[in-house]
Amino acid sequence: MAAGEQHGWRKSSYSNHQGACVEVALDDEGVSVRDSKDPAGAVLTVASRQWATFVRRLRN
Template identity: 40%
Template sequence: MIVKWRKSSHTGGANDNQCVELGRLDPGAGIGVRDSKDPDGGHLVLSGAQFASVIKQIKQDSAR
């Protein structure tokens, strides 16, 4: 499967490599997360529930 990786719209732009990228993996396989500075260095795989939990925690931390 070819994964289409994308950066957050909250980064500094298309040339900003100081962020993570997300990729939708095969159906049921989860969400891929990788370092934009090292795209060939592998990626972390999170289930949909794990990814939702990470996003929830980030939002809670940023509200403080």
Template identity: 45%
Template sequence: MTARTYTSWRKSTRSDDGNCVEVAWADDGTIGLRDSKDTAGPVLEFGPLAWQQFTDTVRAGNFDL
């Protein structure tokens, strides 16, 4: 399995000190999400529909940790 290449990682505008995530897109449309403090660490990967559902849930305030 070949690892995806993500370009132009950007920090979430809603990140605060110590709780930062970055997002980037791969050429195949996959969206990657990672911890900005551990850029060599794991990347959560979402397809476009799953990403839309995830962001809609977060925006609606229905994401509890």
């Protein structure tokens, strides 16, 4: 099973209809991120704790 497929991909409600955004998925390995315009392309997976730190710093 490919990264992110276990729980499904989610796109931000702020994304536009042209697909200019990223999608995220939670799975056993952490949080996976991919380009919504190229779903068959590269996937970046980071540990859940690292993702939480990233999001927290973005909000600050």
